[in-house]
Amino acid sequence: MADKPTYEDLEKRVQELEKEIYEHREVESALDKNEKKFRLIVENANEGIVIAQDGLIRFANPKAQEMIGYPFEELEARPIIEFIHPDDRDLVFDRHRQRLAGEPVPDLYTFRLRARDGRSIWVEIRTVIIDWAGRPATLNMLADISERKRVEEALRQSEESYRKIMEMAPDAIAISRVEDGRYLQVNEAFCRMTGYRVEEVIGRTVFELNLYIDRADRDRLLEPLRRQAGVDGLEFRYRVKDGTLLNTLVAAKPIRFQGEECLLVVVTNIDSFKKAQQALFENQQKYRHILESMEEGYYEVDLAGNRTFFNEALCTIYGYTPDEMMGMNYRQYMPPESRKKIKAIYNQVYRTGIPNKIVDYEVTTKMGSVKMLETSVSLLKNSAGEPAGFYGISRDVTERKENEKALRESEEKYRLLVENAHDGIYITQEGVVRFANPKMEGMTGYSTEDLASRPFLHLVHPKDKAAFFEREQKKPGDEQGPETYTFRMINSKAETLWMELTTVPIAWEGRPATLNFLRDITPQKKMEAQFLQAQKMEAVGTLAGGIAHDFNNLLMGIQGNASLVLLDLEANHPHYGKLRSIEQLVQGGADLTRQLLGVARGGKYEVKPADINKLVAMSVDLFGRTKKEISIHKKLQEAVWTIDVDRSQIEQVLLNLYVNAWQAMPEGGDLFLETRNVTLDDYYVRPYGGVPGRYVRISVTDTGIGMDEATRKRVFDPFFTTKDMGRGTGLGLASAYGIIRNHSGIINVYSEKGEGTTFNIYFPVSAQEIKEEAYRPEEILQGVGSILFVDDEKAISDVSHFLLKRLGYRVITAGSGREAIEIYRREGKDIDLVILDMIMPEMSGGETFSRLKEIDPNVKVLLSSGYSLNGQAKSILDQGCKGFLQKPFNLADLSKKVRQILEEGRGDTPPA
Numbered sequence: 001m002a003d004k005p006t007y008e009d010l011e012k013r014v015q016e017l018e019k020e021i022y023e024h025r026e027v028e029s030a031l032d033k034n035e036k037k038f039r040l041i042v043e044n045a046n047e048g049i050v051i052a053q054d055g056l057i058r059f060a061n062p063k064a065q066e067m068i069g070y071p072f073e074e075l076e077a078r079p080i081i082e083f084i085h086p087d088d089r090d091l092v093f094d095r096h097r098q099r100l101a102g103e104p105v106p107d108l109y110t111f112r113l114r115a116r117d118g119r120s121i122w123v124e125i126r127t128v129i130i131d132w133a134g135r136p137a138t139l140n141m142l143a144d145i146s147e148r149k150r151v152e153e154a155l156r157q158s159e160e161s162y163r164k165i166m167e168m169a170p171d172a173i174a175i176s177r178v179e180d181g182r183y184l185q186v187n188e189a190f191c192r193m194t195g196y197r198v199e200e201v202i203g204r205t206v207f208e209l210n211l212y213i214d215r216a217d218r219d220r221l222l223e224p225l226r227r228q229a230g231v232d233g234l235e236f237r238y239r240v241k242d243g244t245l246l247n248t249l250v251a252a253k254p255i256r257f258q259g260e261e262c263l264l265v266v267v268t269n270i271d272s273f274k275k276a277q278q279a280l281f282e283n284q285q286k287y288r289h290i291l292e293s294m295e296e297g298y299y300e301v302d303l304a305g306n307r308t309f310f311n312e313a314l315c316t317i318y319g320y321t322p323d324e325m326m327g328m329n330y331r332q333y334m335p336p337e338s339r340k341k342i343k344a345i346y347n348q349v350y351r352t353g354i355p356n357k358i359v360d361y362e363v364t365t366k367m368g369s370v371k372m373l374e375t376s377v378s379l380l381k382n383s384a385g386e387p388a389g390f391y392g393i394s395r396d397v398t399e400r401k402e403n404e405k406a407l408r409e410s411e412e413k414y415r416l417l418v419e420n421a422h423d424g425i426y427i428t429q430e431g432v433v434r435f436a437n438p439k440m441e442g443m444t445g446y447s448t449e450d451l452a453s454r455p456f457l458h459l460v461h462p463k464d465k466a467a468f469f470e471r472e473q474k475k476p477g478d479e480q481g482p483e484t485y486t487f488r489m490i491n492s493k494a495e496t497l498w499m500e501l502t503t504v505p506i507a508w509e510g511r512p513a514t515l516n517f518l519r520d521i522t523p524q525k526k527m528e529a530q531f532l533q534a535q536k537m538e539a540v541g542t543l544a545g546g547i548a549h550d551f552n553n554l555l556m557g558i559q560g561n562a563s564l565v566l567l568d569l570e571a572n573h574p575h576y577g578k579l580r581s582i583e584q585l586v587q588g589g590a591d592l593t594r595q596l597l598g599v600a601r602g603g604k605y606e607v608k609p610a611d612i613n614k615l616v617a618m619s620v621d622l623f624g625r626t627k628k629e630i631s632i633h634k635k636l637q638e639a640v641w642t643i644d645v646d647r648s649q650i651e652q653v654l655l656n657l658y659v660n661a662w663q664a665m666p667e668g669g670d671l672f673l674e675t676r677n678v679t680l681d682d683y684y685v686r687p688y689g690g691v692p693g694r695y696v697r698i699s700v701t702d703t704g705i706g707m708d709e710a711t712r713k714r715v716f717d718p719f720f721t722t723k724d725m726g727r728g729t730g731l732g733l734a735s736a737y738g739i740i741r742n743h744s745g746i747i748n749v750y751s752e753k754g755e756g757t758t759f760n761i762y763f764p765v766s767a768q769e770i771k772e773e774a775y776r777p778e779e780i781l782q783g784v785g786s787i788l789f790v791d792d793e794k795a796i797s798d799v800s801h802f803l804l805k806r807l808g809y810r811v812i813t814a815g816s817g818r819e820a821i822e823i824y825r826r827e828g829k830d831i832d833l834v835i836l837d838m839i840m841p842e843m844s845g846g847e848t849f850s851r852l853k854e855i856d857p858n859v860k861v862l863l864s865s866g867y868s869l870n871g872q873a874k875s876i877l878d879q880g881c882k883g884f885l886q887k888p889f890n891l892a893d894l895s896k897k898v899r900q901i902l903e904e905g906r907g908d909t910p911p912a
Contacts, residue, residue, distance in 0.1 A: 048123070048142035052080045053132050067123070067144055069116030085112035085120055096138075099127065110145065122149040172267040174201075175257050181205040184257060193269055195241030211238050230254060238267070247271045295395075300380060302389040305330045305346065317373070317396050319366035338362045349377050350387055360397070372401040424518035427508050431455040431472060434508060443520055445492025461488035461496060486521065498525040523687045558582065558888070561799055609642045609768040610650075612675055612696055619654045620673055629668035630661075636675045641696050642770055643763040645743055653736040657700045657759050660733065664704025664757060672701040680762065688746045694765040695746075701758040707751040715749055781895040785832035785902055786810040790820040790848065791864070792840045800835070807895050817843030821851050828856055832902055835885070838865035838876070846876050853880065862901055864889075
């Protein structure tokens with residue numbers, strides 16, 4: 001058993017181990033320092049350093065990462081071949097194979113890397129085999145030579161460009177040594193100009209080739225070159241191989257070529273230019289002669305607008321001498337507007353290079369007169385093709401412009417007259433419209449194109465075509481004056497219009513034609529018809545009104561006496577029923593006189609704001625209950641406008657129209673009622689004497705037998721009827737006409753035989769609101785007070801005296817207006833009411849009322865008449881008369897009207 005180590009042996013061994021550890025740490029420290037030093041060198045190297053093993057990247061320094069554009073994390077373990085340009089991969093692979101095989105490989109060679117952004121980077125590479133982790137690897141040092149490659153390529157391209165310039169230059173170019181003058185290089189143009197081949201020129205001198213003509217020319221060329229100054233644009237004469245003398249322009253400059261002092265000479269053949277220059281001079285002389293012979297002015301100005309060249313004609317136009325004109329700026333003889341126009345044209349031509357053919361502008365001559373010129377403007381260029389100014393031709397068009405202006409004004413005047421004419425104006429050739437003004441298009445409803453596609457005769461009413469055609473057959477070229485005639489035309493809406501036509505023979509585009517003036521006289525025709533109707537109605541109405549007045553007075557006597565007798569009889573009396581029948585007959589007579597007064601347009605009774613829808617609905621419903629064979633259709637507009645009417649009269653009108661429709665449909669049919677808010681223009685209302693504005697229209701349409709034109713024209717005539725004798729009075733539609741006209745309304749009819757009939761009624765819109773009235777049953781009201789009853793008919797006075805007394809009043813009667821005034825002067829303070837007849841001999845009711853008001857301005861008067869509430873009665877009411885009582889009146893009507901007037905001002909309320 002070996003001896004155990006002593007303590008001293010162990011202590012010695014520990015010391016040895018500590019020394020070995022210290023030395024090991026010293027080596028590690030030295031290695032760490034070296035590693036840091038080399039890492040610092042590698043990381044900051046200006047060359048890219050890449051270590052590859054088995055074709056994969058194991059290390060890449062920052063410069064290599066920067067060159068390729070990838071961080072090391074994306075490069076590590078990737079095939080290096082991915083980052084080599086595809087066109088160079090075979091080269092790099094071949095070099096690597098040779099190196100591994102031990103074959104000789106150049107230390108340096110170049111290829112292209114492909115960076116991350118797609119760029120190609122030229123690099124120069126040096127490769128060394130190293131040990132990496134115990135295995136062979138390649139250490140690759142990459143230098144970026146892209147800039148060097150670019151410079152080399154630029155140099156190559158520059159040399160290539162120089163060679164091409166030499167070959168393609170149109171001028172002769174030669175390089176010769178300064179020392180002996182021998183040519184070192186010439187281009188093809190030099191050979192073409194001199195007639196020598198390249199091999200004949202190279203190595204020989206200009207003297208050996210006998211290119212100089214004389215010593216003076218040679219000295220002029222060589223003297224500046226001896227001073228190293230060079231020459232530019234020296235005219236020089238050459239003698240070429242065949243002996244021809246050429247005029248040339250020489251430029252020469254000292255250069256270094258192939259390491260020697262040389263001359264670069266450029267020779268331009270200007271022989272053709274010299275000949276062209278001579279021809280140009282001759283042409284200039286010719287054109288100068290032409291310019292001076294021109295009547296138009298020719299000018300040239302610089303870019304600032306200053307005159308630089310002009311001919312004599314331009315001086316004549318402006319009135320300046322050539323010396324005064326030269327250098328003058330266009331702004332000096334133009335007003336502001338012309339200056340702006342010419343400046344704008346100059347700018348436009350300068351920008352575009354496109355000439356402006358015609359410009360009109362004003363100028364002021366030396367004598368102060370204003371002329372209108374017409375000019376052209378083109379861009380003037382210098383020999384370098386750069387804009388140098390402007391040129392053009394100016395002519396005086398003052399007289400022509402004045403004539404054109406006068407013609408335009410004349411044409412404009414007539415154009416305005418034609419376009420704004422109230423009449424249609426058109427021109428026809430061979431019966432077809434060639435021209436039509438807007439009014440013509442508005443009249444016919446057809447455009448000019450539509451009119452030109454058809455003979456004008458097609459627009460003429462069938463019944464007027466024969467007469468119209470006969471007139472059209474007259475040749476337009478015949479010597480004849482204007483001809484005027486009337487005819488009917490049918491427009492595009494199938495409306496018939498009356499026309500007045502005046503035709504004048506003219507020539508149009510070199511061929512005979514007619515100028516036609518067409519006037520719409522439809523309103524005039526309607527007004528004539530309305531005037532004739534009004535005259536008829538006036539004549540018949542005067543007679544009817546007088547009859548109605550007298551008849552009402554007779555009825556008043558019958559009604560009054562019947563009322564008095566009824567007051568004394570009980571209802572069971574044998575004669576009570578007969579007296580009631582008499583009252584009903586009186587009422588029938590009153591209805592007949594009401595129709596007569598309607599024919600006479602004798603006025604309205606009680607005009608109030610009304611809802612026409614209610615009147616139409618109520619009246620037609622009442623009618624429909626008795627005429628079951630008629631189907632009634634109502635189309636009443638909502639929110640229909642309010643109108644002012646006498647409701648009983650309008651009900652009478654509507655019932656007349658319903659009955660007329662019923663009689664036109666003996667086998668039954670349809671009756672259509674429609675109301676509508678409309679606005680009528682002046683053209684529509686003028687024939688009826690109406691006022692344009694808002695109206696309410698009532699349309700009554702039946703599907704009956706209709707009317708022919710003759711019947712339709714007479715339908716509103718008084719006493720005209722198509723019924724058998726004894727079946728009608730002929731007053732219904734005549735009365736309707738009078739009532740509507742008395743309401744300032746319009747009534748017209750549209751009908752064709754077998755196609756039914758439509759009556760349209762138009763009422764002016766009211767500005768008042770409808771007031772609902774409470775219903776009051778008919779009763780006889782007693783009263784107290786004194787009444788003066790004035791009437792020239794004794795029978796009426798007597799019966800009215802008894803009626804009023806039975807009502808409880810004290811009654812005084814007067815047979816004339818004068819008697820009434822005398823009584824009122826005496827007893828006026830005791831008289832509470834005057835009942836005054838409107839129509840009396842000597843002094844009328846209106847005059848009597850005025851005289852009574854002179855006596856007592858507060859006099860209370862109730863007007864009574866056999867006429868209705870016409871214009872005269874309305875005037876009396878407007879002057880302060882308290883009310884109106886239509887004859888014949890019954891006892892109940894009389895009692896209510898008297899009580900109503902007497903209690904006005906007392907604050908009393910009449911009993912219900």
